Amino acid sequence: MKFIDLLRTAIGNTFRSKARTVLTVIAIFIGAFTLTLTSGIGTGVNDYIDKTVAAFGNDNALFVQKVSEQSTPGSNEGDGPTEYNPDEADVRLGFGSVSGLTDSDIDKIEKIDGVGSVDPMYLVTPKYLESASGKKFKLSLGSPPEADGLQLESGKAPERAKDEILLPASWVEPLGLGSNQDAVGKSVKIAIGNAMDQERTFTAKVSGVSQASLAGPSDNPIPSAGLNKKLYDYQVSGSPKKVPNSYFTATATVDDMSKVGAIKSELSDEHMQGRTVEDQLGMFRAVINGIVWILNSFAIIALLAAGFGIVNTLLMSVQERTREIGLMKALGMSGGKVFGLFSLEAIFIGFLGSAIGAAVAVAAGSILSGVLSNGLLSSLPGLSLFLFNPVNIAAIILSVMFIAFLAGTIPAMRAARQDPITALRYE
Amino acid sequence: MAAPVLETENLVKIYGRGDTRFDALKGINLEIGKGESVAVVGKSGSGKSTLMHLLALLDGPTHGVVALEGRPTGDLSAKELNELRNSAFGFVFQQFFLTPNQSVLENVTLPLKIAGVPAAERKRRGLEALEQLEMADKADNKATDLSGGQKQRVVIARALINNPSVIFADEPTGNLDSATSKVVEDILFGLNRDKGITLVVVTHDEDLAQRCGRQIYLVDGEVVPNLPKSTSGVGGERGGQPGTRPASSTTGPLQVTEPTTGAIVTLSEADAAEIARAAQEPPRAGRHAAPSTTDQPGATA
Structure with a gap:
């Protein structure tokens, strides 16, 4: 048959x-x-x-942070006080400070086999954001590399060299910017203080509006890399002493994702911790x-x-x-x-x-x-x-x-x- | 006799072993020539069905040889046996074995379908075969919508469709009234006469057996020259009752409704009597497994 x-x-x-x-x-x-x-x-x-x-950023991005050397219960080196190290840079936060990455750390990361480039993240703590109508809002900024992967309602991601900012959709109405489309191109002001406690405002143009997402960082406005650097430079200025550069985190671009494991273990030898996007969402x-x-x-x-x-x-x-x-x-x-x-x-x-x-x-x-x-x-x-x-x-x-x-x-x-x-x- | 189409040599078939051992065939030697019509006659348990199954290559013998057109079939593979049965043999059974939900044409062309013949050719040859049996107008009917005689004609058309060299007919008229039986018999013997198809009829019906060119009588698995007179015919199959059907019924056929299909079926008196009896008697177990003692009157040849 x-x-x-x-x-x-x-x-x-x-x-x-x-x-x-x-x-x-x-x-x-x-x-x-x-x-x-x-x-x-x-x-x-x-x-x-x-x-x-x-x-969150690129798949092949590795987010590197300093591991605090403060004593942690159960760790071998932990019991007793930690010796002061003048080279160690602390990132000052409102409620204290955490160990940050120093420029020498950044160099170390760059030298690890498999790492392409390293972008330190500047921790910028502006005072407020002011809308055109003069209303002021509390502001914490997102990190510029995050803008690339966001789903946009309108406009585009901020351009590196321009003083631009990406706003979350939920900010558009309180700021009185009209619709998502109308918001693009309008200006907002960002006020930031320096080490002398002086205050300065920077004007940023709205480059686009981002969608809300379940687990993303997009609930914060994201400045362009250039604007972020400007804000940072002002923030650390005015200090009588030169403050060593310190970074809360750095983004390392990994050329070959199969080497991620080796890179992570090298980082941990240097008291740093690397996490991929997958780790964060795992x-x-x-x-x-x-x-x-x-x-x-x-x-x-x-x-x-x-x-x-x-x-x-x-x-x-x-x-x-x-x-x-x-x-x-x-x-x-x-x-x-x-x-x-x-x-x-x-x-x-x-x-x-x-x-x-x-x-x-x-x-x-x-x-x-x-x-x-x-x-x-x-x-x-x-x-x-x-x-x-x-x-x-x-x-x-x-x-x-x-x-x-x-x-x-x-x-x-x-x-x-x-x-x-x-x-x-x-x- | 013409060149033998089927031959057997010392054919032995034993079922079971030990206490349940039953010798169905005890060394059968026979030859069936091309174009012959042969009746295998015997009572229930005489081995006639077993013999037919072995001749038709549906089963293998315990010992001995079945040769088809001079070729021993013992060492053929299952595939070769299947192909041989498909191409060389046609089967007509007492029960029609028509597939109920399929059309008459589909039923008739089943052997071609199994052989892998393309659909268009199947249809052409199927209609041809139905034409021969004057059933072409029923080609698209459901097989269940036919009368008993029509069904048996469809079965014959199915047996014919592959141009077989041998048609095996196992009680071909067992379910038909005498008038229809005669028509079906005429068709079978017509095919034998006109087309030279070898006809092997297995029956206990002496009238049908006598229409064949030659009779092979089987008693207890052995060929005998003739059945002993004391058996009063060969009616053992129907519970010892003389089962020979009157050649022409004087009271006319009896019509009943077939339960599965609702079709009106015409019955002979003998069949009607059997139905009535069957309704009263408990079913007889193991009728084919072993001959009951009442079925062996004077087996000595």
Whole structure:
């Protein structure tokens, strides 16, 4: 028997006892529907995280910080006071200071094999931001490299050399800038104090408006690198003594991501800690993936149950069609072909259930996504809760068909082994 | 006799072992020539069905040889046996074994489908075969919508479709009333006469057996020259009752409704009597596994 005839016969046979086929298909439908939806959530949320990762900066960026040498409980060198080191630079914060990276640290990072370039981050603590109408707002600034990955509502990222600033969407209205589009090109003032406690204002042009995101830094306005440097220079000016440069963090660009592990261990030898974007988001991602896999496993359990439905359906079918099988074997059909016929029936049932299930899940998920992002999840623009990836859906359909095939092997083997003489015996 | 199409040499078939050992065939030697019509006659348990299964290559012998057109078949692979059955043999069974939800044409072309013949050619040859049996107008009907005689014609069309050299007919008229039986018999013997198809009929019906060119009588797995008179025909199959059907029924056929399909089926008196009896009697277990003692009257040849 040719494959096409075998397939046609199998499909025809599937519809012979419609009620039974429909019930089995429904069982598979439920499993495939759930699996498609949960995988849609996985794809949707992970896609959102990926966008957020982009908001944190480049994938190959390593964020380096000084590890404080202050005593930490349980550490070997820790007990007792730490000796004063005049070369160690502290970054002064409002509530104290933390150990910062010094210029020699930056040199050390640059020399590590695999590191391309190092950009120190200037910790700028402006006093306030003043809107055109004269209203003042508390201000903490984001770091310039973060601007590259942000999803923008309007405008563009600040240009390095210009005095520009990127505002979060939530700032536009309080500042009285009108719509997101209107805000672009308007000016705001940033006031900052120096070591002498003098105050100066810098004017910055709004280059664009960024979307809010779940885990990004974009809740803060982000100045251009140039503006940031200007602010920093003013901030450290006026001191009677030259203050050694110190940086809260530096961004190292890694040329070869496979060397990240080695770079991190070298950094930790130098009392520095390097974290990639993935490290920073790893926990978050792990939780989401965990939830998705729990949901997936429910769907897989449903599919396994449906698999037994297929076994049952086909066993009944084999029972009913004993004589037909016997006749086909008597007329020269090989056991292998009989096995193929029943396997194809199982696979077709699996295909029906999974294809319909996936299609309905995609439709339902897309509608639900649309409703949610205009309602419950409207505070998280850019998040579509269900995102359907054709490769995943194809994989789901194929694996359900494979489960169906496995389920079909028991009845198909029984059919293939049937002895034509016994089957044709007329009782 | 023409060149033998089927030959057997010392054919032995034993089922089971030890206490349950049953010698179904005890060394059968026979030759069936090309174009012959042969009746294998015997009671239930005489081994006639076993013999047919071995001749039709549906089963292998315990010992001995079945040769098809001079070629021993013992060392053929399962695949070769399948192909041989598909191309060389046609089967007509007492039960029709038609696939209920398929059309008459699909049922008839099943052997071609199994052989891998393309759909267009299947249809052409299927219609040709149905034409021969005057059933072409029913080609698109569902197989279940036919009367018993029509079904058996479809079965014959199916047996014919691959131009077989041998048609095996196992109680071909067992389910038909006498008038329809005669039509079906005429068709089978017509094919034998006009197309030279070898006909092997397995039956306990002496009338049908007598229409064949030659009779092979089987008693307890052995060929005997003739059945002993004391058995009063060969009606053992139907519970000891003389099962020979009157050649022409005087009371006319009895019509009943077939439960599965709702089709009206015409029955002979003998069949009607059997149905009535079957309704009263508990089913007899293991009828084919071993001959019951009542089925062996005077087996001595």
